[in-house]
Amino acid sequence: MKITLYGVRGSIPVPGKDTVKYGGNTTCIGLETPEGDQIIFDGGTGIRVLGMTLIKQLPVKCALFITHTHWDHIQGLPFFTPFFIPGSEVNIYGSFDPIYRKDLKTILSNQMEYCYFPVRECELNAQIQYNHVIERQPITVGSATITPILLNHPVLNYGYKVECHKKTFFFTGDYEPPYNIYDPDDHEFSEYETLLQQQRGQLADFIKHCDLVVADSQYSSEEYPSKKGWGHGSYDTCIQLAKEAQIKHMVMTHHDPLRTDAQLEQIWQGFSSRTDLPQNTKFELAIEGKSFVL
Amino acid sequence: MPIDQSKLTRLVETLPAFPESAQKIIALTSRVDCSPKQLVKIIEHDPVLTMKVLKLVNSAYFGLSREVKSVNHAVVYVGINTIKNLAISVATTGTLPKQNAAGLDTRALWYHSLKVGVLAKILAEEHGTPSTQTVNYFVGGLLHDIGRLLVAHFFPDEYKSMLSHINASQDSILESEALVLGITHAEIGAMVSEHWQLPAELQHCIRHHHSTQAELLVNAPLTMAVNAANLLIHLKDEPEKITIPECILQWLGAPVEDVLARLTTLENEVDKAVSFIEIAG
Ligand SMILES: [Zn+2]
Ligand SMILES: [Zn+2]
Numbered sequence: 411m412k413i414t415l416y417g418v419r420g421s422i423p424v425p426g427k428d429t430v431k432y433g434g435n436t437t438c439i440g441l442e443t444p445e446g447d448q449i450i451f452d453g454g455t456g457i458r459v460l461g462m463t464l465i466k467q468l469p470v471k472c473a474l475f476i477t478h479t480h481w482d483h484i485q486g487l488p489f490f491t492p493f494f495i496p497g498s499e500v501n502i503y504g505s506f507d508p509i510y511r512k513d514l515k516t517i518l519s520n521q522m523e524y525c526y527f528p529v530r531e532c533e534l535n536a537q538i539q540y541n542h543v544i545e546r547q548p549i550t551v552g553s554a555t556i557t558p559i560l561l562n563h564p565v566l567n568y569g570y571k572v573e574c575h576k577k578t579f580f581f582t583g584d585y586e587p588p589y590n591i592y593d594p595d596d597h598e599f600s601e602y603e604t605l606l607q608q609q610r611g612q613l614a615d616f617i618k619h620c621d622l623v624v625a626d627s628q629y630s631s632e633e634y635p636s637k638k639g640w641g642h643g644s645y646d647t648c649i650q651l652a653k654e655a656q657i658k659h660m661v662m663t664h665h666d667p668l669r670t671d672a673q674l675e676q677i678w679q680g681f682s683s684r685t686d687l688p689q690n691t692k693f694e695l696a697i698e699g700k701s702f703v704l
Numbered sequence: 705m706p707i708d709q710s711k712l713t714r715l716v717e718t719l720p721a722f723p724e725s726a727q728k729i730i731a732l733t734s735r736v737d738c739s740p741k742q743l744v745k746i747i748e749h750d751p752v753l754t755m756k757v758l759k760l761v762n763s764a765y766f767g768l769s770r771e772v773k774s775v776n777h778a779v780v781y782v783g784i785n786t787i788k789n790l791a792i793s794v795a796t797t798g799t800l801p802k803q804n805a806a807g808l809d810t811r812a813l814w815y816h817s818l819k820v821g822v823l824a825k826i827l828a829e830e831h832g833t834p835s836t837q838t839v840n841y842f843v844g845g846l847l848h849d850i851g852r853l854l855v856a857h858f859f860p861d862e863y864k865s866m867l868s869h870i871n872a873s874q875d876s877i878l879e880s881e882a883l884v885l886g887i888t889h890a891e892i893g894a895m896v897s898e899h900w901q902l903p904a905e906l907q908h909c910i911r912h913h914h915s916t917q918a919e920l921l922v923n924a925p926l927t928m929a930v931n932a933a934n935l936l937i938h939l940k941d942e943p944e945k946i947t948i949p950e951c952i953l954q955w956l957g958a959p960v961e962d963v964l965a966r967l968t969t970l971e972n973e974v975d976k977a978v979s980f981i982e983i984a985g
Contacts, residue, residue: 508765508786544767560768564785588780591740598741598776605780612770639784 411554411574412703413622414440417456418696420584420628420642420664421482428670433698435459436482437664439581439624443574447552448472451570451581456698457486461493469497470536473551475543475558476504477583478567479517488522488529498536503549503556505566506542515540543568559616561585563641571617577704580617582625584664586641587650614654621704624696625651627662630677645681652691663696705862706886707855715858716895725750726795740784747775747791756794757787808856808863813849816937821845822974823933827956833925843902844909844930850896851889851910859885878914890914918951928955936967 417423417435424434436454440463443449448464450457450472464470470492477483492498504514518540519531543549543558545568550556553575558568563584572579588606592599617623628642643651645662652660665674678695687693728746732738747753754775761772761782772778779787824841833841856863866884870877881888894911902910909927912920913934921928932952939946948960956963 506765506767508760508763542767544769546769560782562780562783564783566766566782566786588783591744591779591784596741602776602780605777609780641783641785 411577412442412701413579414701415696415698416440416460417454418663418665418698419667421667423455424667431671432665432674435698436485438486441572443553445553447554449551449554450474452477452483453487453490454482455486458489461491465491465495471499473501475556475570478563478565484521487518493534493536496535500536501539501541503541503543505568562588578620579704580620580623584641585626585643587643587647610654617655620655620657622659622702623657624661624663626664628664628666649687653688657691659692661694661696705865707859707862716899719896719899723795725753729791729795740779743788744775744779753795757790760790813852817846817849819937819974820848820930820933823937823970824929826970827929827933840906840926841929844906844926845933848910848913848930848934849889851893854892854896855889916949921951932956940967
C-alpha cells in the first residue's frame with residue numbers, strides 16, 4: 411500500500427514562507443492499496459488537494475475515516491471535490507459522540523449549514539454513507555482491513571490500524587498517552603500506574619511490529635509539562651510508543667502551528683543525535699506531500 | 705382551589721437533600737485548576753454516582769471493547785475530560801423528580817430548566833463573572849421552576865384547575881397561580897431553596913425569577929441573569945407574548961432585535977451543552 415501525507419499540521423492551517431518545507435495544511439492522510447482502493451484518514455485542509463488528485467479518475471469511490479471531529483480534522487471536508495460529483499461514492503466512518511449525543515452526519519451537516527458554507531449537506535451529489543465505528547471491530551475496504559482503537563484525547567479519538575497484504579499501518583489521530591493523576595505518595599498511585607501500564611500494553615500489543623506509524627507529536631519535551639492534559643503527544647511519547655510496540659518506522663506529525671521550517675529542522679537535528687532512540691525504529695518528522703510504500 | 709399551606713410546608717420539609725456530591729462537583733469543576741484526582745474522589749464517595757458513570761461508559765454509546773470496572777479505569781480509558789462531563793451531568797440531573805404529574809410535561813420543563821441554566825451561565829460569563837462563580841448561574845436556572853414541579857407533583861388537582869384557569873382567561877401563569885393556588889411557583893421554589901439551605905443569592909434568584917422590578921434585579925446579578933435567560937428562552941418560543949423589561953434589556957446591553965438575532969447563535973451553544981447534560985438522564 412502507498413501512504414501519502416496531505417496535511418501534517420495541528421490545530422490550524424499555517425500557509426506562508428515559513429512552512430514551505432514541512433507544509434501548512436491540517437491533518438489528512440491518503441492510503442491506496444495495490445488494488446486501487448482509496449482510504450483517507452481525517453479531513454483537515456490537506457483533503458482538498460487529495461480530492462483534486464482523486465477526481466482525475468472518475469467515478470471516485472473512497473472510504474473516509476475520521477479520528478475525531480475537532481475542527482482541524484474536518485475543516486477541509488467542504489472542499490473535498492468528490493462530494494460534488496454525481497456518481498462518486500464516499501463511505502464515512504467515525505465515532506458517535508456520546509457526550510453531545512450526536513452522530514457523524516449531524517456533526518458534519520452542521521458544518522455545512524448555510525451560514526458557513528454555500529452548499530448544504532443534502533445538496534451534495536455524491537452518494538454518502540455514514541458509519542459509526544465500534545472499538546476493535548474491523549472494517550473491510552477492498553483488500554484492506556481497518557480496526558479502530560480508542561486513544562486518549564479531550565474527546566473520543568480513534569486511532570486506526572490498516573492491515574493489507576501482511577503489511578500494517580497505524581495512525582493515532584490526536585493522542586496524549588494518559589498519565590498518572592496521583593502524586594507518588596498517594597496510596598492510589600500504584601493502582602493507577604498498573605491501570606496505565608495495562609492501557610499502554612494493550613495499545614502496544616495492538617500495533618506490535620507495525621511497519622509504519624504516524625503519531626501525534628505536537629510538543630517538545632520542554633513544552634509538554636505546561637501542555638499536559640491538552641490531548642497531544644510529544645517527541646518523547648512517540649519514542650516511548652516506538653519502543654513499547656517495536657515499531658519499524660515512526661513518522662511524527664501534528665506539528666504545532668507556531669513551528670517554522672527552521673525550528674523543525676533544528677528539532678530534527680537535536681532529535682536525531684539522541685542516544686536513547688530504539689535501534690530498530692526509523693524516525694522522521696512528517697512532511698506534507700511525502701509518500702511511503704509498504 | 706387554593707393549596708393547603710401547612711401541607712405544603714410539611715412536604716417541603718420532607719424533600720430529600722440536594723445531593724452533596726452534585727454540589728461538590730459543581731464547585732470543583734467550575735475552577736480552572738480542577739484536579740483530576742479530586743474529581744475521582746468525589747465521584748467515588750458517591751456510590752450511586754459511581755454506578756451511573758460506569759453504566760454510561762459501558763453503554764453502547766461509547767462502544768468500548770473492554771469493560772470499565774472503576775472510576776480510575778474510566779479516566780485512563782476514555783480520558784478525564786469525558787468523565788468530568790459525564791459526572792456533572794449525572795450529578796445534577798438526579799436532583800429533580802422526573803415522574804409525570806398532572807398535566808405537566810415534566811420532561812419539557814426539565815429541558816427548559818437546563819436551557820435556562822446553560823444560557824444564564826453563558827450570559828454571566830459574558831458579563832465578566834469569574835468562572836469560579838458561574839456554576840451558581842447554571843444551578844439557578846436548573847432550579848428556578850422547582851416550585852412548578854412541586855405543585856404539579858404533590859397538588860395535581862389544584863394544578864389542573866390552575867391550568868384550566870390559564871386557558872380560559874388571559875392571565876399569566878403568575879397571576880393565575882396567585883389567584884387559584886394562593887401562592888406562586890416562585891414562592892414555593894423559594895421555600896424549597898431555603899429548605900436546601902442553598903446560598904442566599906440562589907434563594908433570591910428562585911424567589912424573584914419573574915420579577916420585573918429594577919430594584920430587585922440590578923444589584924442581584926444571579927437573579928438578573930436567570931430572569932433574562934428565562935425570558936429569552938420563552939421569547940424564542942412565543943415572541944408575541946413576551947416583553948422584556950427595560951432594566952433587563954439594559955443589562956443585556958442591546959436593543960431587543962439585536963438580542964433576538966444573537967439568540968440563534970446562543971441557542972446552538974445552549975443546545976449543545978444541554979444535549980451533553982441530558983445524556984445522564
Ligand atoms: Zn488535531
Ligand atoms: Zn483534537
